[in-house]
Amino acid sequence: MKRLLITTILILSMVLSANAQDFKFGKVSKEELSEKQHALDSSADAAILYKNENIYFTYNESSGFEQHREVHKRIKIYNKEGYDWATEQIYLYQQTGAKREKVTSLKGYTFNLKDGKTVKDKLRKDGIFEEEVNDFIEINTITMPNIQDGCIIELEYEIISPFLDIDDIYFQYEIPMNKFNFRVATPEYYRYNKEINPKAFYYPALKESTGSGTAHYTNRKDYISKNTVSNSNVSAGSFSYEEQVISSEELNVPALKGEAFAGNMDNYRAKMSMELSAILNQYGAVEKSFSSSWEKVSKSIYEDSDFGNQLNRFNFFKDDVAALVATVNNDIQKAFLLQSFVKSKVKWNGLYGFRAQNGTRKAYIDGEGNVADINLLLIAMLRSQGINANPVLVSTKSNGVPLFPTRKGFNYVICMVQSEGGYALLDATEVYSMINVLPQRTLNWQGRLIKDDGSSGWVSLRPSEKATETTMLNVKINDDYSLEGKVRKSLTDHLALSYRKSFTGASESEHIKQLEKNKGDIEISELNFENDINITEPVKLTYDYKLNDGIDEIGDNLYFSPLFFLATKESPFKLDERQYPIDFIFPFEDKYVINIMLPEGYQVESLPKSEAFEFKSNDSKLTYIIKENGKYLQLTITFEMNSSFINSTDYTLFKDYFEKVVEKQGEQIVLKKV
Numbered sequence: 001m002k003r004l005l006i007t008t009i010l011i012l013s014m015v016l017s018a019n020a021q022d023f024k025f026g027k028v029s030k031e032e033l034s035e036k037q038h039a040l041d042s043s044a045d046a047a048i049l050y051k052n053e054n055i056y057f058t059y060n061e062s063s064g065f066e067q068h069r070e071v072h073k074r075i076k077i078y079n080k081e082g083y084d085w086a087t088e089q090i091y092l093y094q095q096t097g098a099k100r101e102k103v104t105s106l107k108g109y110t111f112n113l114k115d116g117k118t119v120k121d122k123l124r125k126d127g128i129f130e131e132e133v134n135d136f137i138e139i140n141t142i143t144m145p146n147i148q149d150g151c152i153i154e155l156e157y158e159i160i161s162p163f164l165d166i167d168d169i170y171f172q173y174e175i176p177m178n179k180f181n182f183r184v185a186t187p188e189y190y191r192y193n194k195e196i197n198p199k200a201f202y203y204p205a206l207k208e209s210t211g212s213g214t215a216h217y218t219n220r221k222d223y224i225s226k227n228t229v230s231n232s233n234v235s236a237g238s239f240s241y242e243e244q245v246i247s248s249e250e251l252n253v254p255a256l257k258g259e260a261f262a263g264n265m266d267n268y269r270a271k272m273s274m275e276l277s278a279i280l281n282q283y284g285a286v287e288k289s290f291s292s293s294w295e296k297v298s299k300s301i302y303e304d305s306d307f308g309n310q311l312n313r314f315n316f317f318k319d320d321v322a323a324l325v326a327t328v329n330n331d332i333q334k335a336f337l338l339q340s341f342v343k344s345k346v347k348w349n350g351l352y353g354f355r356a357q358n359g360t361r362k363a364y365i366d367g368e369g370n371v372a373d374i375n376l377l378l379i380a381m382l383r384s385q386g387i388n389a390n391p392v393l394v395s396t397k398s399n400g401v402p403l404f405p406t407r408k409g410f411n412y413v414i415c416m417v418q419s420e421g422g423y424a425l426l427d428a429t430e431v432y433s434m435i436n437v438l439p440q441r442t443l444n445w446q447g448r449l450i451k452d453d454g455s456s457g458w459v460s461l462r463p464s465e466k467a468t469e470t471t472m473l474n475v476k477i478n479d480d481y482s483l484e485g486k487v488r489k490s491l492t493d494h495l496a497l498s499y500r501k502s503f504t505g506a507s508e509s510e511h512i513k514q515l516e517k518n519k520g521d522i523e524i525s526e527l528n529f530e531n532d533i534n535i536t537e538p539v540k541l542t543y544d545y546k547l548n549d550g551i552d553e554i555g556d557n558l559y560f561s562p563l564f565f566l567a568t569k570e571s572p573f574k575l576d577e578r579q580y581p582i583d584f585i586f587p588f589e590d591k592y593v594i595n596i597m598l599p600e601g602y603q604v605e606s607l608p609k610s611e612a613f614e615f616k617s618n619d620s621k622l623t624y625i626i627k628e629n630g631k632y633l634q635l636t637i638t639f640e641m642n643s644s645f646i647n648s649t650d651y652t653l654f655k656d657y658f659e660k661v662v663e664k665q666g667e668q669i670v671l672k673k674v
Helices: 002-020 030-034 080-086 294-302 308-312 318-324 331-345 360-366 371-384 493-503 508-516 648-666
Strands: 046-060 064-077 087-093 102-114 117-122 128-132 137-143 152-161 166-170 177-187 190-196 207-225 228-253 271-280 286-289 389-394 412-419 422-426 446-450 456-460 467-477 483-491 522-530 539-547 552-554 557-560 588-597 602-606 611-615 620-629 632-641 669-673
Touching (some): 046 207, 080 087, 087 152, 166 177, 177 207, 294 389, 318 331, 331 412, 360 371, 371 389
Antiparallel strands (some): 102 152, 166 271, 190 271, 271 286, 412 422, 446 456, 588 632, 602 669, 620 632
16 A cells, blocks of 8 residues: 555656646756656656647748648657667658758757766757658658767757648657647648547547637739839738647656567557648638548549559550460469569669659669559559459558548558459569568558559458468487487468568578577578579478487486477567557468487386367467377477457457467476386
């Protein structure tokens, strides 16, 4: 009871302190600098002590309303693991021509406590780096000086934007935030839809109100005499307008902490999206509407010259493609051939986007393009052969799940081929991808299919076929109780794709080093890696091993777990409670076939029990079969994850089940000396 009272007083005092504290820029207290850990989250490597974000619009006579975004943040860094928070990246957007965002009024300090005195280092020009990512984005990277354990950094800047679109407002970060003041004021002429992320587990308390703004302009009247301006009369004018205001003052926002197999944590971040839905005239009538549905969004994207028009350009590749598929009749086989052809012909430049950057023709000729250049080219090739191929718009994992109908909700495009037998999804940007084996970056819930007749609809991006990993392990027990033998592995689908990305092109020594990692006192040799490039076949891997710490000798008995270095040592699901669902991304099956030669002079004393158990009607299942066959012990262990997604409501049940799986893998065989 006493401890609870102390904790309550601590939290209350922290709230009162955050409310009362003056966060004037450049005035950091010794109490803040002396703090060794966060009062409410002792595991935090850093914390946002204060953040203020103010978004508003001012009237520019020559260009109309422009957006201002003022940011002030103060961050405490407790240890080296928090040093990354001393680097700030500001994304600036630009369009062809003069319209571009800019940063102004940038200033910053790093504060340290030295011999009881506050020392501050000023952010200088050599700590600011500007990088043109592509034609549309520039990144300003700010690196603060003299970062040490316990320091505080403080930044202040303003972004001036000619664009009406408002970037997402984050209310939650990967570190705790003590206080966040936020305000956005939009002129009455612009109507915005707002949406708080429905998947978030922290909900800000928003207040809505109205305010007022004033716009100033200049009237100029020229008097002309004999075609010459003889006099001018200049007068100033102004008009007032109403503002729609959204504000909040958040205290003690918890960190967005990653959990094992939670997928993209940004999907659960507390944030607010604002979408421009309409522009009104001075009388309040809608002058231009952006209110939309997913059907309208899809149609507008298809009608974009850098999207739909790219799908009807055949002449520059028609002869090459016709020769390639001349002897093939099956549409899916043609799709595979053309996907492979595009991969070999056009290299991905690493840039996302559903709009072609260079255009399919230029990408084909130059051999390089963004995601849209490549996959729209593939769709055009398929259509040129009479195949029913259409684009599927995707929001990648890093882009999150779109909250409402908007073009900004998508940042990627893939290809769908439909036939009588169903449909197949393709992505020609990934060297090691197969039909229906997409890169993990694209496996984000669902995509938007757009057909050539203008209709559209949702399609699932979640893989339905299980990826498999089959391991055969032969074990010989030596006189010194070391183990040796051979491992043979086979991997398919997404497991094969992941393995190829990790090890194709790696040196044998680096490959062996990674295989030996976290496997105890093991030495691997005679490594053979097959089908690293041939993606039509499973990855094949064989190697010899010698393991020196796989058996415990106690008295006349030998004790060992039959999975040895292949066993899962501990469950990743350690929390008693969990907010987020478990996302394995794709269904999979791990199968182990193990043959253990019994050593001379020993017999079986005890064996684990052969059994099978499952989670929720075969969503997951473990089958464990062991038997003695002459001088051998033979095991077949299969772990199936038939459902790749586990709701948080089932977490406790799944946690108990998975712990049982790990325990079963660790059960020991006992051999007795005779």
